[in-house]
Ligand code: TRP
């Protein structure tokens with residue numbers, strides 16, 4: 123019901139590596155040119171699993187923001203902020219908790235999965251159970267309709283949509299809704315109200331999605347509707363009550379799969395990463411010592427790229443010509459593994475060069491990053507407050 127708004131968050135639990143760059147950040151950099159974007163440090167989410175090691179979180183918050191800037195996230199295009207500096211996230215989390223069925227949280231698949239995976243930690247906590255609800259608050263408080271996340275987060279987005287629907291269902295009803303909606307239609311003027319009614323019928327009677335889209339953009343163009351009437355007309359389109367909260371869509375990342383140095387998923391816990399601000403010498407060394415197809419004991423032994431983690435890197439970094447050269451050279455024992463790794467090393471170094479360049483000024487002057495975040499937090503607080511006003515009112519909390 124509002125213009126497209128993208129929101130995503132990242133937990134500050136370690137320094138960022140090429141997996142984050144190719145899986146997430148590259149996509150953020152692209153999105154910031156197409157949409158209004160909000161990107162935030164999910165420090166409260168980090169506490170759900172790291173409540174006993176706060177020092178890890180503190181260290182990583184600023185480093186993570188610098189990594190974002192290195193990757194090309196641009197504070198003049200996107201709003202960057204820290205979750206805990208926008209306390210309204212916590213207020214909304216609390217308010218939503220009142221109407222969240224316990225069973226919904228217990229059934230989110232990541233809950234049991236993560237508890238088992240991180241079995242060395244005690245995660246039978248209230249905060250950990252509430253993880254997806256806090257995420258819902260993050261999203262709903264900005265009425266963000268597009269959330270770029272990986273597959274693993276899909277259940278949290280589905281959960282958020284359900285919470286949003288339930289909220290609108292419980293709190294979106296008002297006495298005399300139909301009459302008020304009809305009155306609001308008249309305010310559109312005779313031509314537009316006729317069009318609105320036609321499109322609404324097309325959608326409600328025939329399920330015509332494009333009519334729904336068209337009606338929404340018709341409403342989006344109306345400058346002089348009051349906020350209340352706007353919400354009514356959006357809600358009325360779909361047959362419900364007022365739409366106070368938006369249902370977010372998942373923007374699945376078309377991520378290039380970036381494996382680790384050993385071919386497993388790149389992850390700090392596997393010790394197979396190349397970080398975003400890694401020293402060139404260390405990059406060379408890490409790639410040179412990468413394992414290769416075990417069949418190639420000697421240079422004269424033919425190999426198979428399909429069995430080699432270096433080939434995965436060529437899939438991320440190399441053009442067709444180089445890939446053909448690898449296939450042919452490996453299978454016929456015409457190239458050595460170090461020859462094969464050389465273009466990969468060059469590409470990684472070339473990728474990191476502009477990153478190092480971008481962050482020089484931030485490393486020299488830490489106040490720059492603090493200022494960027496202070497600006498972002500101020501903007502985020504304003505946006506969050508706009509939604510909170512409607513939510514408090516809907517929940518009977520706007521006393522004066
Ligand atoms: N749970 C997300 C992750 O682990 C981080 C996150 C928190 C998030 N709040 C969010 C992502 C809101 C998108 C939107 O990756």
Ligand code: SF4
Pocket residue numbers: 414415418425426427430431432433448451452453457458459460462463
């Ligand atoms: Fe791997 Fe390249 Fe060696 Fe073949 S030549 S085993 S693809 S590193």
